[in-house]
Amino acid sequence: MLYDPASALVLPRPVTSLPVVLSVAEIERLLSQPDTSTANGIRTRTMLELLYSTGMRRAELCRLDEANLAFSRATVFIRQGKGGKDRLLPVGERALLWLRRYVDTVRAQLLRDIQEPALFLSDTGERYRPSNLGERVKHLLKQAGIQVTGSCHLLRHAMATHMLENGADLRSIQAMLGHADLGTTEIYTHVSIRQLQQVHADTHPAKLPS
Numbered sequence: 001m002l003y004d005p006a007s008a009l010v011l012p013r014p015v016t017s018l019p020v021v022l023s024v025a026e027i028e029r030l031l032s033q034p035d036t037s038t039a040n041g042i043r044t045r046t047m048l049e050l051l052y053s054t055g056m057r058r059a060e061l062c063r064l065d066e067a068n069l070a071f072s073r074a075t076v077f078i079r080q081g082k083g084g085k086d087r088l089l090p091v092g093e094r095a096l097l098w099l100r101r102y103v104d105t106v107r108a109q110l111l112r113d114i115q116e117p118a119l120f121l122s123d124t125g126e127r128y129r130p131s132n133l134g135e136r137v138k139h140l141l142k143q144a145g146i147q148v149t150g151s152c153h154l155l156r157h158a159m160a161t162h163m164l165e166n167g168a169d170l171r172s173i174q175a176m177l178g179h180a181d182l183g184t185t186e187i188y189t190h191v192s193i194r195q196l197q198q199v200h201a202d203t204h205p206a207k208l209p210s
Helices: 024-031 039-054 058-062 093-110 130-143 152-165 170-177 193-203
Strands: 075-078 087-090
Touching: 024 039, 024 130, 024 152, 039 058, 039 093, 039 130, 039 152, 058 130, 058 152, 087 170, 130 152, 152 170
Parallel strands: none
Antiparallel strands: 075 087
16 A cells, blocks of 8 residues: 555543532432432432542442451451452542441341351342442432432442542542543543632732722
């Protein structure tokens, strides 16, 4: 061939869409929806708290075994997360409180087989399914009056953005989310509006006279 027939092709740039990020108030409203006077409500609240505290994916949460949770160290171990990578995550105090309540009072009620290692159990004593969790979160979002598309990933996006707005560095957020490329994590700098608003207020010259 005398020339490369693909040399004049213009490749389209990939389009990156910004994630929907719930506010802290919306997250708190979502977390308050489960009826925690029931075993199902405690289980749901615990799963929501853990998703928001750690930013783990719903599949990672459902794959957790009870042995992956270390109350004394306030950590949870993700084995073979996305990309086949392990990671150790810190768990916040409130999420730990709900985890302790769930393990001590609910998991024992749901357990049918003493050999079952799963942390989160279904009503039939089997490992909780990611699809069921997704549908449950969608229902709770609607119940809370939060009109957005998505379910469990909204808590992951919220965790990353809220931590960034409160001063966390990108590398730490990258480690928590399990991103192989920092560029993937950098999308949260575009949705962290609070910091941008503060910089704008501090530096833009067009201000009302005092």
